[in-house]
Amino acid sequence: MDITNSTVFIPGATSGIGLGLAQRLQAAGSTVVIGGRRRALLDSLHDEYGFGTVELDVTDPASITAAAASVIESHPSLDTLVTMSGIMRAEDLRSSAHLDDALATIETNLLGTIRLIDAFLPHLLGRPASTIITVSSGLAYMPLAATPTYSATKAAVHSYTQSLRQQLAGSPVSVLELVPPAVATDLMGEGVDFGGMPLEDFLSEVVSLLEAGASPEILVQNVLPLRWSERDGTQQQLIGALASRGH
Incomplete structure (x- = not known):
């Protein structure tokens, strides 16, 4: 991906990592289109x-299909999709009251990713070179017990990305996976403290990794202990440590 000369669509870019990445890519020279549910907020960010x-x-699904048609019509040079949209909710698995949150999380994080790729892939396959960036999480590799369905959907996004990359091998489409650690955003609601790394530090490291283009997995230093926890034999220790922090 040439961050200085791409045309990028980022759904879920009205706040947090998505908005920050949109700003960084635009500052680098790319054309950026963002998607979101609230027209007033979109208009404000456009202005x-x-x-x-x-x-x-x-x-x-109908909204995704309509948005894809609109973006491709207005920006036929589109060559990059970042599947940023996601929600993260705490769930108590001892009560079936969590099920609505679980379903919403699966619908947004996993099915949303799959449907976005389906909607944009025919166009991206027709470009000379293009990129899909999925967004998983360090929690794809070891879960945060308080957010079980979020962690499970991110593990699924990681697996889906691997299959997509293999199926598209030899095509014009490169498949990358952005794997954030805990980042200081409002993902779980305004004022909820993740204890995560500062957003600007995360974005600077991500941009450097995109520029280097060395790996299909975009792994900042803070996420490496989670990414390799199973290999390193630290997975259960880290799961317990995160749970004990009361998140």
Whole structure:
């Protein structure tokens, strides 16, 4: 991916990592289109940063199809999709009351990713060179017990990405996987403290890794202990340590 000259669509880029990445890619020279559910917020971000915008609800297949058609029509040079949309909710598995949160998480994080790729892949296959960046998590490799379905969907996104990369081998489409650690954002709600790394530090490291282009997995230093926990024999220790912090 040439971050200085790409045309990028990032659904779920109205806050947090998505918005920060949109800003960084635009500053590097790329054209960026963002998607989200709230028109007023999209209009505000367009006015402030100059992004292209499209209304999109990744839990609604018809919305994804319409948004893809709109983005491709307005930006036929589109060559990069970042499947950023995601939600993270605490669940108590001792009570079936968690099921609605589990279903919403699967619909957004996993099915949303699959449907976005389905909607944009025919166009991306027609470009001379293009990129899909999925977004998993360090929790794909060892779960945060308080957010079991979130962790499970991110493990599924990782596995799905590996299959997608293999199926697209030899095509014009490169498949990357962004694997964030805990980052200081409002993913679990305003004011909820993850104890994560500062957003700007994370973004700077991600941009450097994208520029280097050395690996299909975009792994900042903070996520390495989680990524390799099973190999290193530290997985259960880390699961317990995270759970004991009360998250």
